Amino acid sequence: MEAEALMKTAARSGMVSCHYCATLWKEVKAHDRCGRCGAALHSRRPDSLNRTWALVIAACIMYIPANVLPIMTTVSLFEEQQDTIMSGIIYFWASGSWILAIIVFIASFLVPLFKLAVLILLLIMTQRHSDWRLLQRTKLYRLVEVTGRWSMLDVFVVTLLAGLVQIKGFATVHAEAGIAAFAAVVVLTMLASLSFDPRLMWDAAEPESGKAA
Amino acid sequence: MQEVPDLIACEECDAIHRRIAMDNNEVAFCNCCGAELERDMSSLGRRVLPLTVASLFMYVIANIFPIVEMELQGIASRTTLIGAVFSLNSQGMPLVAFLVLVTTILFPLMQLLGLIYLFASITRSGYHPGFNLLARMIQILRPWVMMEVFLLGAIVAFVKLTSMATVLPGVALWALGTLAILLASIFSFNPRYIWQISLPEREERKHV
Numbered sequence: 194m195e196a197e198a199l200m201k202t203a204a205r206s207g208m209v210s211c212h213y214c215a216t217l218w219k220e221v222k223a224h225d226r227c228g229r230c231g232a233a234l235h236s237r238r239p240d241s242l243n244r245t246w247a248l249v250i251a252a253c254i255m256y257i258p259a260n261v262l263p264i265m266t267t268v269s270l271f272e273e274q275q276d277t278i279m280s281g282i283i284y285f286w287a288s289g290s291w292i293l294a295i296i297v298f299i300a301s302f303l304v305p306l307f308k309l310a311v312l313i314l315l316l317i318m319t320q321r322h323s324d325w326r327l328l329q330r331t332k333l334y335r336l337v338e339v340t341g342r343w344s345m346l347d348v349f350v351v352t353l354l355a356g357l358v359q360i361k362g363f364a365t366v367h368a369e370a371g372i373a374a375f376a377a378v379v380v381l382t383m384l385a386s387l388s389f390d391p392r393l394m395w396d397a398a399e400p401e402s403g404k405a406a
Numbered sequence: 407m408q409e410v411p412d413l414i415a416c417e418e419c420d421a422i423h424r425r426i427a428m429d430n431n432e433v434a435f436c437n438c439c440g441a442e443l444e445r446d447m448s449s450l451g452r453r454v455l456p457l458t459v460a461s462l463f464m465y466v467i468a469n470i471f472p473i474v475e476m477e478l479q480g481i482a483s484r485t486t487l488i489g490a491v492f493s494l495n496s497q498g499m500p501l502v503a504f505l506v507l508v509t510t511i512l513f514p515l516m517q518l519l520g521l522i523y524l525f526a527s528i529t530r531s532g533y534h535p536g537f538n539l540l541a542r543m544i545q546i547l548r549p550w551v552m553m554e555v556f557l558l559g560a561i562v563a564f565v566k567l568t569s570m571a572t573v574l575p576g577v578a579l580w581a582l583g584t585l586a587i588l589l590a591s592i593f594s595f596n597p598r599y600i601w602q603i604s605l606p607e608r609e610e611r612k613h614v
Contacts (some may be wrong), residue, residue, distance in 0.1 A: 201422045202415070202419070202421055202422065203422055206422060207423070208410060208413070208415065210414070210415035210420070213541070213542050213598060214541075214598055215414060215417070215598055216411075216600075216601075217411075218407055218408065218409055219407075219410050219415050219424075220407055221407050222407065229409075230541065231538045231542075232538075249434055284566075285565075288569060293562055296562070297562060305460035327439075331419060332440070335418070338549075342550075343555055343558075345509065345547075345559075346555055346558055346559050346562065347559075348502065348505070348506065349510070349552075349558075349559025349560070350559045350562045350566070351494075352490045352494050352506050353473065353474065353485065353490050353560055353565050354566065354567070355490065355493055355494050356485040356494065357474055357483055357484070357485040357490065357493070357563070358476070358483070358567070360478050360479075363478050363479050363481065364478055364570065367497055368502065369497050370500060371497060372499070376501075376502050376505055380505065383549060383550075391418045391419065392418065392419060392420040393441075394419075395420060396420070
């Protein structure tokens with residue numbers, strides 16, 4: 194924060210860094226490609242805020258069926274039982290597997306919620322040209338990028354159970370619509386965090402910045 | 407368009423820094439936002455190829471053998487990774503099945519084969535078709551290779567089943583565990599440094 198006034202960025206020096214090989218180029222014209230790795234060169238990820246908003250909103254919409262609809266049905270000899278994300282966690286907790294209950298709770302419930310909340314926060318702060326806790330926000334973004342993929346956990350659990358428990362007459366497990374919605378949330382939030390460009394937060398915080406993107 | 411070889415821009419805040427010569431295993435961080443700027447990859451770079459070949463073996467085992475076997479009322483049931491994907495597909499979930507297929511089977515394989523090709527060609531001079539394209543592909547696929555998440559998922563599914571039937575871990579589960587560890591050490595190598603390693607010989611060959 195103290196270096197803000199002096200901070201020298203590539204964009205303001207008229208340079209563009211390659212997204213893939215990190216080579217720095219100057220005097221880049223539109224549609225130029227990186228001379229080392231051949232990737233298209235952009236000063237910032239193209240259309241970053243709009244794309245991220247679209248993906249985040251889509252993920253928010255899918256978040257509701259993902260948590261309300263059952264993710265699988267277990268049919269055994271005497272009963273038929275439907276599980277949602279939450280009931281699976283409660284099952285683990287009640288049956289004494291606390292560690293697993295906590296792992297699944299974090300991966301399937303906290304991480305998606307945290308990701309959506311952080312991405313919305315980052316988007317709004319960037320659009321309001323806020324310089325509030327820039328460093329912490331950059332770290333939050335880094336955290337979202339690292340943790341996002343772990344939400345796929347429940348998708349894999351259902352896949353394995355549905356593939357394995359197919360003993361006709363005794364026990365069968367069937368995947369339900371909720372898992373598709375849940376998988377959509379994970380993919381959409383991952384795409385959203387990939388399309389968000391953290392450098393825009395630093396651009397937006399510049400005092401003279403109108404629109405840097 | 408002109409290269410600026412002695413400077414580097416931070417990927418997360420765009421601050422410009424001077425590139426410095428780095429010693430073995432040294433890492434440079436951005437003093438503005440704390441992101442990693444550069445890392446010396448010379449020692450890890452030498453290890454990537456053998457690690458990748460070992461991963462490929464584990465990958466084959468993890469895919470051929472069953473992951474979990476269960477027994478209920480004298481009836482045994484087992485599933486391989488691809489078997490679970492097919493069964494999900496037949497239950498009317500083609501998109502989810504496809505997602506599992508790419509994140510646990512297709513992308514890891516592409517990643518491993520791509521790395522073997524890249525590292526085998528770095529040590530040779532000459533023309534290497536598709537070098538740049540593959541190196542970029544590896545970088546794009548990286549967040550979508552979810553072997554370690556799948557391993558955790560298999561463990562959770564395993565524990566879930568113990569209350570219902572007799573379950574045995576399959577050979578593939580052990581292979582998955584080894585594969586997850588191997589992949590973690592391979593992925594600590596950021597694919598972006600492939601170009602750095604291949605740079606000294608850049609003059610004598612042309613990548614496409």
